[in-house]
Amino acid sequence: MFLDIAEISVTAGKGGDGCVSTRREKFVPRGGPDGGNGGRGGSVWFEATPQMTTLQDFRYRRRYQASNGEAGSGRKKSGPDGQDIVIKVPCGTLVYEVGTDRLLGDLIEPGQRLCVAAGGRGGKGNWEFRNARNQTPMRAQPGKAGESRSVRLELKLLADIGLVGEPNAGKSTLLSVLTAAKPKIADYPFTTLIPNLGIIDLGDYRSCTLADIPGLITGASEGKGLGHDFLRHIERTRALILLVDAAGASCLATLDTLTGELAAYGNRLAELPFAVVLSKVDLLPADELEQILDEVKKWCEGHGSRGLLAISSATGAGLADLRRLMLQLYSLQGE
Numbered sequence: 001m002f003l004d005i006a007e008i009s010v011t012a013g014k015g016g017d018g019c020v021s022t023r024r025e026k027f028v029p030r031g032g033p034d035g036g037n038g039g040r041g042g043s044v045w046f047e048a049t050p051q052m053t054t055l056q057d058f059r060y061r062r063r064y065q066a067s068n069g070e071a072g073s074g075r076k077k078s079g080p081d082g083q084d085i086v087i088k089v090p091c092g093t094l095v096y097e098v099g100t101d102r103l104l105g106d107l108i109e110p111g112q113r114l115c116v117a118a119g120g121r122g123g124k125g126n127w128e129f130r131n132a133r134n135q136t137p138m139r140a141q142p143g144k145a146g147e148s149r150s151v152r153l154e155l156k157l158l159a160d161i162g163l164v165g166e167p168n169a170g171k172s173t174l175l176s177v178l179t180a181a182k183p184k185i186a187d188y189p190f191t192t193l194i195p196n197l198g199i200i201d202l203g204d205y206r207s208c209t210l211a212d213i214p215g216l217i218t219g220a221s222e223g224k225g226l227g228h229d230f231l232r233h234i235e236r237t238r239a240l241i242l243l244v245d246a247a248g249a250s251c252l253a254t255l256d257t258l259t260g261e262l263a264a265y266g267n268r269l270a271e272l273p274f275a276v277v278l279s280k281v282d283l284l285p286a287d288e289l290e291q292i293l294d295e296v297k298k299w300c301e302g303h304g305s306r307g308l309l310a311i312s313s314a315t316g317a318g319l320a321d322l323r324r325l326m327l328q329l330y331s332l333q334g335e
Contacts, residue, residue, distance in 0.1 A: 003054050003055045003056045003058070003059055004054065004055060004154065004155040004156075004230075004232075004233070005055070005152070005153065005154055005155070006055040006058035006059070006152070006153045007062070007098060007150060007151070007152045007153070008058055008061075008062050008063065008064060008150070008151060008153070009062060009063045009064070009148070009149070009150045009151075010044040010063075010064045010065075010087075010116055010117045010148070010149060010150075010151060011044070011063075011064070011065045011066065011117060011146060011147075011148040012041055012042060012043050012044055012066050012117035012118055012119040012120065012146025012147045012148065013040075013041030013042040013043075013065075013066040013067045013068040013069060013082035013083075013119045013120065013146045014041045014068045014069065014082075014119075014120045014143050014144070014145050014146055015038050015039065015040055015041045015068075015069045015119065015120035015121045015122040015123060015143030015144045015145075015146070016037075016038025016039040016040075016041075016068065016069035016070045016071040016072065016079035016082075016122045016123065016143045017038045017071045017072070017122075017123045017140065017141070017142050017143050018035060018036070018037055018038050018071070018072050018122070018123035018124045018125040018126070018128070018140030018141045018142070018143075019035035019036050019037075019038075019071060019072035019073050019074060019077075019079075019125040019126070019140055020033075020035045020125070020126045020138055020139065020140045021033065021034050021035040021036075021073070021074035021075075021125070021126065022034065022035075022136065023074075023075075032130065032135060032136055033125075033126040033127045033129070033130050033135075033136055033137055033138075034074055034075055034076050034125075034127055035072060035073075035074065035076075035125030035126040035127050035140055036072030036073055036074070036075070036076045036077040036078045036079065036125045036127065037072045037078045037079070037122050037123065037124050037125050037128065038069055038070065038071050038072050038078070038079045038122030038123045038124075038125075038141075038143045039069030039070050039071075039072075039078060039079035039080045039081040039082060039122050040069050040081045040082065040119050040120070040121060040122050041066060041067070041068050041069045041081075041082040041119030041120040041121075041122075041143070041144075041145075041146040042066030042067045042068070042069075042081070042082030042083045042084045042085060042119050042146075043066060043084045043085075043115050043117060043118050043119040043146070044064055044066050044084070044085055044087065044115070044116050044117040045084060045085070045086045045087065045113050045114065045115050045116070046086075046087050046088075046089050046093070046095060046105070046107060046113065046114045046116060047086050047087070047088055047089070047107075047111065047112070047113045047114075048089060048090070048091045048092075048093065048107035048108065048109060048110055048111065048112045048113075049088045049089070049090070049091065049110060049111075050090075050091050050110045051088075052088060052089065052090040052091075053090055053157075053197075054090065054155070055089070055090070055093070055153055055155055057088075058153065064085060064087060065085075066082055066083065066084060066085045066117070066119060066146065067082040067083045068082050068143075068146075069081050069082045069119065069120070069122050069143060070082075071143075072122070072123075072125045072140075076125070076127050078122070079122060081119075081122075082119055084119070086113075089107060089153060089155075090155055091107065091108060091109070091110055091158055092107070092108060092155055092156045092157055092158045092236065093106075093107045093153055093154070093155050093156075094106050094107075094153070094154045094155075094156065095107070095114060095116060095151050095152075095153060096151065096152040096153075096154065097149055097150075097151060097152075098149070098150035098151060098152050099150070104116060104151065108158065116149065116151055117146060117147040117148060117149060118146065118147050119146045119147075120143055120144035120145050120146040120147075121143070121144040122143050122144075123140055123141030123142045123143045123144070124140060124141045125140050126138060126139060126140050154232070155233075156232050156233055156235055156236055157195055157197060157211055157233040157236075158209065158236055159197060159209040159210065159211035159233070159234065159236065159237050160208035160209045160210070160237060160238050160239075160330055161208055161209070161210050161211070161237055161238065161239050161240070161241060161326055161329055161330065162210075162211045162213065162233075162234030162237040162239075162240045162241070163175065163210060163211065163212045163213070163240075163241050163243055164213065164216060164234065164240050164241065164242055164243065164258055164262070165216070165242065165243035165244060165245075165254075165258065165279075166216060166244075166245070166248075166254055166257070166258070167214075168245065168248075169243045169244060169245045169248075169279060170243060170245060170279040170280055170313055171212045171213075171243050172196065172212055173313045173314075174212075174243065174279065174311075174313045175196055175198050175210060175212045176198075177313045177316075177319065178198065178200045178210065178319065178322075178323075179198025179199055179200050179210060195211055195212065195213045195214070195230050195233045196211070196212045197209055197210070197211055197212075198210050198212075200323070200326065201323075202323055202326055202327040202330060203323060203327070204327070206327065206330070208326065208330045210326075211233060211234055211237065213230045213231065213233055213234060214230055216231075216257070216258055216261050231262075231265050231267075231269065232267075234269065235267050235268070235269065237272065238272070238273075238329065238330060238332055239272055239273045239274060239275070239306070239329035239330070239332055240262075240269075240272050240273075240274040240275075241274065241275055241276075241277050241326075241329070242255060242258050242259070242274055242275070242276050242277070242305075243277050243279055244258075244276065244277070244278050244279065244296075245278075245279055245280055246278040246279060246280055246281050246283075246284055246289065246292055246310065247280045247281075247283040247284055248280075251278065251292055251295065251296050252295060252296065252299055255276065255296070255299055255303075259303065273306050273329060273332050274305060274306060275305055275306045275307035275308070275309070275325055275329060276296060276299075276300055276305050276307070276308050276309075277308075277309045277310075277311055277322065277325075278292065278293070278296065278308075278309070278310045278311070279311055279312070279313065280312060280313075280314075281310040281311065281312050281317065281318070282312040282314055282315050282317065289310065293308070293310060296308060306325075306328065306329060306332075307325045307328070307329075309321055309322055309325060
């Protein structure tokens, strides 16, 4: 099951109490204080790992507690620190504080860590309170409680290029042809229920990650259909490909719908460079396809498209050109 939002509670360990103790040794009549400090409580960390692609592990376990530090003891012995706990999350996970919606961290790189709850400080033993006026203090500090908070995890998949289109535009089929991904493919709307990722070889020793999200429909930015729930997964992409079924309804109306929903959703999606790709062109006669291409070309010129291609995933027509176009889009990072 794909899970991209989860809420959990994390609690760091309490620091150990300081110790009140005095030396009791033979031939040492005035031993003085020797109580040690308490150990620090364990902290709670998040760590990004490429081995995870979903937040499914948090579906059933919602609470995480680090261990407490132990109390100090005589002979100036400090108590052992509590054990930290490290929670693995997928790369691309954002961590928000529940209630304030404050972003605590964005874990992108493998191995990147974020401390979300710091362990409590250990209390000082009476050895630390000795002075010239009070050479045998009989007091110690209690350990401090560790931090505790509820956090919301939001996963945004890390992809270079995002495939955007209406239901049944052929996104999953194209992904399966270009990459080793095996998305579900069927001839009914909303076959794709979760985002799918695939690695595509662009040639020249380069590759990129392609993301296919569920189809967008009119009103997706307002929560209609499935696309709205997963648009966050293409926020990090370098570029978009608007995939349009050439054999379907009006291509221009479809393009207006897609660009309108991206603009309404916000979060810079409408500002990303994009190209238009017409799919299923093998189902159209040559003269009709030429007329559609002329219409779409004018639309592209007026909307800043980085390219226009006609392809067929079934016959393989235009796929070599599509790889070259993707390489151009992939290289736009520095612009």
